[in-house]
Amino acid sequence: MKIGFDGMGGDHGPIETVKGAVDALSLVASNIVIYGDEVKIKNELNKYKYEQSRIEVVHTTEVIENDDKPVKAIKSKDDSSMVVGLKALRKGEIDAFVSAGNTGALLAGGLLKVGRIKGISRPALCTIYPTMVGASVLVDAGANAECKSRNLIEFAYMGSMYAEKVIGIKQPKVALVNIGAEETKGTPLYIETHQLLKETDLNFVGNVEGRDVPSGNVDVIVADGFTGNIILKLTEGVALQLVAGLKTQIMKNMIGKIGGMILKNNLSDFKKMLDYTEYGGAPLLGLNGLVVKAHGSSNAKAFMNAIKYAQIGLDSHLVEEIKKKVASFPKPEMKEEQESEV
Amino acid sequence: MKIGFDGMGGDHGPIETVKGAVDALSLVASNIVIYGDEVKIKNELNKYKYEQSRIEVVHTTEVIENDDKPVKAIKSKDDSSMVVGLKALRKGEIDAFVSAGNTGALLAGGLLKVGRIKGISRPALCTIYPTMVGASVLVDAGANAECKSRNLIEFAYMGSMYAEKVIGIKQPKVALVNIGAEETKGTPLYIETHQLLKETDLNFVGNVEGRDVPSGNVDVIVADGFTGNIILKLTEGVALQLVAGLKTQIMKNMIGKIGGMILKNNLSDFKKMLDYTEYGGAPLLGLNGLVVKAHGSSNAKAFMNAIKYAQIGLDSHLVEEIKKKVASFPKPEMKEEQESEV
Known part of the structure; x- marks a missing residue:
């Protein structure tokens, strides 16, 4: 399995994200795919000794900023680390995606690029x-x-x-x-x-x-x-x-x-x-794939733990279990299918 | 000036309310009128040395309980310490009323027995x-x-x-x-x-x-x-x-x-x-009189401070100042006069 990771998200940029990814390797069975500026990320990676085959870097040229308008950013910044990562999740190239970027954009991107579980009206930050x-x-x-x-x-x-x-x-x-x-x-x-x-x-x-x-x-x-x-x-x-x-x-x-x-x-x-x-990440549950939001001010330890919890989410088949559960939802309230407002 | 005080309100009954009233005498210029079971309150008062002319007891026979339905309790328990106190405030027999009783009942009673300031749509707990x-x-x-x-x-x-x-x-x-x-x-x-x-x-x-x-x-x-x-x-x-x-x-x-x-x-x-x-009381602002809600679990010290803050409210002419201010409210939002839903 592969966990995708937004190398450009969060207040401290690649210094903390890359260290978090390297530190997470010993905690997770998955390999890690880091999306972001290849030069910056490789510069950081070169500081560490790690099993090189387990971290892949996918170069992206744009970054979604914290003050970007969510939907507009997702639609216009097609080569941002967040959008490229979310698309990879949709295509099944990765099995989960972790980002400390703009929360609204991650939600909008999750809805537009990954999609909702059928029967869930709104994904939620858990x-x-x-x-x-x-x-x-x-x-x-x-x-x-x-x-x-x-x-x-x-x-x-x-x-x-x-x-x-x-x-x-x-x-x-x-x-x-x-x-x-x-x-x-x-x-x-x-x-x-x-x-x-x-x-x-x-x-x-x-x-x-x-x-x-x-x-x-x-x-x-x-x-x-x-x-x-x-x-x-x-x-x-x-x-x-x-x-x-x-x-x-x-x-x-x-x-x-x-x-x-x-x-x-x-x-x-x-x-x-x-x-x-100690916890570091919160999944956006209800999306048709495991998207984990890490705290904006995450340090390497928080990123490491966010990746760890993504692995636990994968190992426990969280998204699949939610899909199964939706089928058992009480029916009366589910009649009118509401569209998310993003 | 006189501050009315619900002797039956709160989790600890007259033991704490009466001690709070006695202790407050040294902090406030007003005399205090305690509403409640005269025997119980006088029993407690007899434990203390205080200037007897400054505390009056008004006998009431009913108590509004915490699980009473607010509007129903106010309408049916006409001889409760809360209702008698609020009516006295309306009539100008007292200048403020302090109670640790049922919050919903105090709000309903404030609206029904004391009334709102003209121009205020809803009183609020401040x-x-x-x-x-x-x-x-x-x-x-x-x-x-x-x-x-x-x-x-x-x-x-x-x-x-x-x-x-x-x-x-x-x-x-x-x-x-x-x-x-x-x-x-x-x-x-x-x-x-x-x-x-x-x-x-x-x-x-x-x-x-x-x-x-x-x-x-x-x-x-x-x-x-x-x-x-x-x-x-x-x-x-x-x-x-x-x-x-x-x-x-x-x-x-x-x-x-x-x-x-x-x-x-x-x-x-x-x-x-x-x-x-240290603070002990929160006024229900927007009523046409100073009604102060004390914390349900108030001890004597909290009651003392609630009475002290009622005195500060009186000395600073809080209710009158709010009335004056209402006149200067921005007009556009004030067109439709909403009735409170109590």
């Missing part, structure tokens, strides 16, 4: 949400700002498959984000979705309030992409602020510094629990 | 959002799950007034919660609201993403009540989990325990920064 007691899954983390209940039901199914197949949670507990535990809480969308989720064969455990999202009590957190994106980024923001505040308190006097030095190892374990680079 | 660098204001924190752009514009104005008058921030920086910095990001509601906010005379600084909400870089965080409620509770949840995780790391070995003991004072300052009881 991310691992780290908690103190293990990993939960958050879906949608930002691909679809506005959703209908049908979309949320699909997200719940896909998130549940991901938790089961990739993280290895049996009978994942699926919960709907909401502003109260009662099924009458929330907007009409959330009230309707709650009722529909009750009728599915998912292990639906009800609503989860903001306070309980980070507890790890539920395995799959279902939200529209607007809410999901805010949950993901706010969690990161609060953690960053608290760690900074803790540091300030420790450094503010001599006693604190001494205590901090004694605690150094214990605190580094604490910081490790908050480290997003 | 809460202080503590950050490491001071207090921001979050509005709406959960009163209106579903909103229109007009509601959000009103929230922005009311939140800005609150930040200025009560917290003392000059020219508060107002930001719209969103999933990206660009004005084209988010749902149609948020895209429209962004454009309308640009046209106001508020100090609108653009969108704020989840990651920056806790940074304290903006003073007023505007969101629909669904998103706002999730932001508030998720922040609390992440902070709780991190503090628990930190404690686990410190307590896991002898070295950690020694470091923790040395750091004790510094860590208690850290915990203090996260303490919601």
Whole structure:
């Protein structure tokens, strides 16, 4: 198998992407195909010792930037690392594609170049949400700002498959984000979705309030992409602020510094629990191929782990399993086939 | 002036409410009127030494419970501490009303018994959002799950007034919660609201993403009540989990325990920064009177501070200032007068 990799995506360019790819070789069975500027990428590759037959470089001349308009960029930058990679996935030249590029463009490109699974109305960004007691899954983390209940039901199914197949949670507990535990809480969308989720064969455990999202009590957190994106980024923001505040308190006097030095190892374990680079990638589930979005600010370690999770997704036949599952979706909500709005 | 206080609201009943009222006397110029079961409240009052002429008890026979349906409870429990208090506010017998009871009931009661400010379509819960660098204001924190752009514009104005008058921030920086910095990001509601906010005379600084909400870089965080409620509770949840995780790391070995003991004072300052009881209350702005919602799990200190903030609201003429400001609202969005849906 081959995992395609966007060598030009992310804030740090080929320096971090190439190191991530080289480091991933020992973790994955697949070979890696890097798309991007051949000279720059080979320059980076030459810094490392690795099994050369396992990394192939495909030269591309364009790059989709973070401030490019998604659909326009996908349509006009035909020789960009992202578009060439996505087309290769469609053609079966590679088995998965990992990119830290423009999220909107990756979604648009996924829809236009790879296509949706038949029966899925909207692909969703399915991310691992780290908690103190293990990993939960958050879906949608930002691909679809506005959703209908049908979309949320699909997200719940896909998130549940991901938790089961990739993280290895049996009978994942699926919960709907909401502003109260009662099924009458929330907007009409959330009230309707709650009722529909009750009728599915998912292990639906009800609503989860903001306070309980980070507890790890539920395995799959279902939200529209607007809410999901805010949950993901706010969690990161609060953690960053608290760690900074803790540091300030420790450094503010001599006693604190001494205590901090004694605690150094214990605190580094604490910081490790908050480290997003441990997971590094979030698949765009619902596409007819495995497309993994890596964090824009990924370092080599995050890229390595994004490639590792792509391999786990391939080994567990995630996309095929979702295709099979679509066939068992409850029918009533599936009547009107909605087109994605990209 | 008199501040009315729901003696039966909150998870801990009169034990904490009464202590909070007694402790508040030294902080506020107003006298306090406690509504509730006279026997229970006087039993608690008898435990303390205080200036007896400054606390009056008004006997009520009913209590609105947390699982009561809001509108039904307000309409049927006519002799509840909440309804009697809100009616007293309407009649001018008291100048503000503080309650830790059922949020939905307090909103419904505020609308039905106190009424809205003319020109405001929906009252909103305006809460202080503590950050490491001071207090921001979050509005709406959960009163209106579903909103229109007009509601959000009103929230922005009311939140800005609150930040200025009560917290003392000059020219508060107002930001719209969103999933990206660009004005084209988010749902149609948020895209429209962004454009309308640009046209106001508020100090609108653009969108704020989840990651920056806790940074304290903006003073007023505007969101629909669904998103706002999730932001508030998720922040609390992440902070709780991190503090628990930190404690686990410190307590896991002898070295950690020694470091923790040395750091004790510094860590208690850290915990203090996260303490919601420092603020304790959130006004329901947009009502034709000052109604303050205290946290359901308030202890005496939180009640004391909720009463203190009610006094600051009175001293700064918050409700009157909002009434004046409504007159200067941009007109185009105000044409269709929407009725609240309670």
